[in-house]
Amino acid sequence: MSASCATPAPGASLPGSLLYDAAALRAIEAAALAHAGEATALMQRAGQAGWRTLLSHWPQARRIVVVCGPGNNGGDGYVLATQALASGCDAVVVRLEPHAPRTEPSRAMCAAFEAASGRIEAFGGALPPADILVDALFGIGLSRAPDHATAALIDAINAAGVPVLALDTPSGLSGDRGSADGAAVRATRTLQFLAPQLGLQTGDGPDHAGALSLDVLGVDAHCFEAAQAQARRIDAQDLAHWLQPRPRNAHKGSHGRVLCIGGDHGTGGAVMLAAGAALRAGAGLVEVATQGVHIAPLLARWPEAMVRRTDNVSAFAGALDAADVIALGPGLGQGSWGHALFDETLDAASAADTPLVLDADALNLLAARPRGLPAGAVLTPHPGEAARLLETDTATVQHDRPDAVRALAARWNAVVVLKGAGTLVCAPGGLPWLIAAGNPGMATGGMGDVLTGVIAALRAQGLDAEHAAACGALLHAVAGDRAARTAGERGLLPGDLIDVLRACANPEPHP
Ligand SMILES: NC(=O)C1=CN([C@@H]2O[C@H](COP(=O)(O)OP(=O)(O)OC[C@H]3O[C@@H](n4cnc5c(N)ncnc54)[C@H](OP(=O)(O)O)[C@@H]3O)[C@@H](O)[C@H]2O)[C@@H](O)CC1
Numbered sequence: 001m002s003a004s005c006a007t008p009a010p011g012a013s014l015p016g017s018l019l020y021d022a023a024a025l026r027a028i029e030a031a032a033l034a035h036a037g038e039a040t041a042l043m044q045r046a047g048q049a050g051w052r053t054l055l056s057h058w059p060q061a062r063r064i065v066v067v068c069g070p071g072n073n074g075g076d077g078y079v080l081a082t083q084a085l086a087s088g089c090d091a092v093v094v095r096l097e098p099h100a101p102r103t104e105p106s107r108a109m110c111a112a113f114e115a116a117s118g119r120i121e122a123f124g125g126a127l128p129p130a131d132i133l134v135d136a137l138f139g140i141g142l143s144r145a146p147d148h149a150t151a152a153l154i155d156a157i158n159a160a161g162v163p164v165l166a167l168d169t170p171s172g173l174s175g176d177r178g179s180a181d182g183a184a185v186r187a188t189r190t191l192q193f194l195a196p197q198l199g200l201q202t203g204d205g206p207d208h209a210g211a212l213s214l215d216v217l218g219v220d221a222h223c224f225e226a227a228q229a230q231a232r233r234i235d236a237q238d239l240a241h242w243l244q245p246r247p248r249n250a251h252k253g254s255h256g257r258v259l260c261i262g263g264d265h266g267t268g269g270a271v272m273l274a275a276g277a278a279l280r281a282g283a284g285l286v287e288v289a290t291q292g293v294h295i296a297p298l299l300a301r302w303p304e305a306m307v308r309r310t311d312n313v314s315a316f317a318g319a320l321d322a323a324d325v326i327a328l329g330p331g332l333g334q335g336s337w338g339h340a341l342f343d344e345t346l347d348a349a350s351a352a353d354t355p356l357v358l359d360a361d362a363l364n365l366l367a368a369r370p371r372g373l374p375a376g377a378v379l380t381p382h383p384g385e386a387a388r389l390l391e392t393d394t395a396t397v398q399h400d401r402p403d404a405v406r407a408l409a410a411r412w413n414a415v416v417v418l419k420g421a422g423t424l425v426c427a428p429g430g431l432p433w434l435i436a437a438g439n440p441g442m443a444t445g446g447m448g449d450v451l452t453g454v455i456a457a458l459r460a461q462g463l464d465a466e467h468a469a470a471c472g473a474l475l476h477a478v479a480g481d482r483a484a485r486t487a488g489e490r491g492l493l494p495g496d497l498i499d500v501l502r503a504c505a506n507p508e509p510h511p
């Protein structure tokens with residue numbers, strides 16, 4: 001295997017930007033306060049930033065209802081409401097009886113709002129008429145699931161049928177984990193303060209946060225040094241970091257040989273999709289080991305592939321030896337054929353240290369019969385497969401996706417791609433990558449097989465396991481977005497992704 005994609009040298013600058021959790025935001029806040037004074041000053045800036053965001057996205061709004069909670073998130077809301085009054089808008093604060101301000105700065109901001117003749121209404125089951133709602137109920141201080149009365153208020157916000165601007169966090173959602181333990185606001189837009197939160201971009205986060213804005217509240221850059229990042233976010237712009245133009249004198253041997261293994265009776269399409277994706281993502285040679293019955297249709301679709309029948313496991317030993325990367329799992333099944341291929345392939349890859357990409361039933365077989373993996377293996381579980389690999393249930397995985405991906409990487413000593421909205425990629429002990437691309441049109445059978453082929457192809461082209469997985473998950477998601485742009489998300493097929501992979505795999509180099 002020789003390099004045709006770029007693995008960054010150790011210490012080289014990485015693409016993307018950092019994402020944080022509540023503890024990190026508290027550390028940034030503490031550094032900012034130590035440096036530049038009062039909590040009320042930051043709160044003023046937060047509320048003013050909220051007002052500017054509201055004006056720039058909803059300039060016609062006149063009736064503004066701000067739902068304030070008991071902490072400093074509520075304080076931001078009082079500042080915004082005061083600004084709205086000063087601009088001649090009709091601004092009302094709504095709150096639950098027990099949610100009178102409890103912190104010093106939020107009490108001060110509430111008093112300023114009342115001094116400006118601001119009106120505060122107790123929530124009695126219905127919200128006043130509004131052009132826009134501002135959610136200033138809870139931010140990073142959310143400490144438990146909302147109780148019955150709070151859930152009724154959140155439900156009223158979600159049912160109002162007007163845009164919702166959330167301040168810092170959509171109330172009820174964990175900005176750390178990307179899940180909610182009970183009722184949670186579904187915002188049209190969320191204005192984050194100081195630094196972006198990981199939980200707004202994975203799992204249930206995007207559905208609750210809506211569009212994202214950020215205001216750093218004028219805090220000095222050095223204050224961010226105190227904060228520990230939770231993930232590195234990459235989007236379509238970052239593909240060029242890895243997918244650089246090929247050397248002019250490249251030859252097919254420069255781009256590696258991928259062996260795709262899978263396709264038991266009834267699931268031959270899966271390995272066909274993986275092979276097609278590997279070809280379109282730039283592998284030099286793609287070989288497929290599958291059931292004999294699938295060979296003719298596979299060659300009709302992909303004459304560029306080399307194909308071996310695997311009715312007899314020893315028949316493909318030569319292909320195992322020749323492969324630079326082995327993708328095992330698409331359509332493999334868990335019958336005797338799949339079992340035999342799984343054992344044979346893992347033995348051969350372990351003996352020769354061949355890079356592996358394991359997906360689908362290869363992951364289920366691994367979970368059922370745990371064994372060590374050769375160094376640099378990549379696992380691509382969806383949340384259900386991830387649950388089996390962690391001996392837990394899918395809800396537990398989705399409750400804390402960042403924790404799950406870190407635990408999987410540590411448990412299997414492998415690079416793990418935890419698929420789904422806000423896909424996370426993590427190497428053992430590493431900082432997870434957050435893939436900021438992809439769409440729900442991709443929730444269609446066979447999409448994961450395409451991802452397997454893409455990652456195997458990038459690995460074959462010289463990226464190390466972590467970077468092949470991160471870049472591969474990004475390329476796959478960007479292709480999903482590009483394919484969805486032509487005719488929408490519903491009805492998107494894995495083949496549509498393969499059709500646009502080439503266009504996405506050759507990004508314009510950064511100037
Ligand atoms: N970081 C910064 O630099 C800046 C931060 N700023 C703002 O401050 C926000 C953080 O403020 P915060 O710490 O006061 O927490 P916040 O989110 O208002 O909630 C805590 C209150 O809610 C309560 N409570 C919690 N869960 C509850 C539940 N389920 N049901 C009912 N009650 C519940 C909790 O009660 P307790 O748990 O103590 O009983 C407590 O009273 C941050 O998100 C940002 O908007 C900006 O002003 C400036 C810059």
Ligand SMILES: Nc1ncnc2c1ncn2[C@@H]1O[C@H](COP(=O)(O)OP(=O)(O)O)[C@@H](O)[C@H]1O
Nearest residue numbers: 419420421438439440442443445446447448449
């Ligand atoms: N809501 C979503 N948003 C973004 N990407 C998604 C979403 N749903 C699914 N995907 C992506 O589509 C692919 C589905 O893979 P998988 O669940 O393994 O499907 P299959 O097993 O049917 O091939 C994954 O790459 C996943 O990240």
Ligand SMILES: [K+]
Nearest residue numbers: 135138167169
């Ligand atoms: K909020």
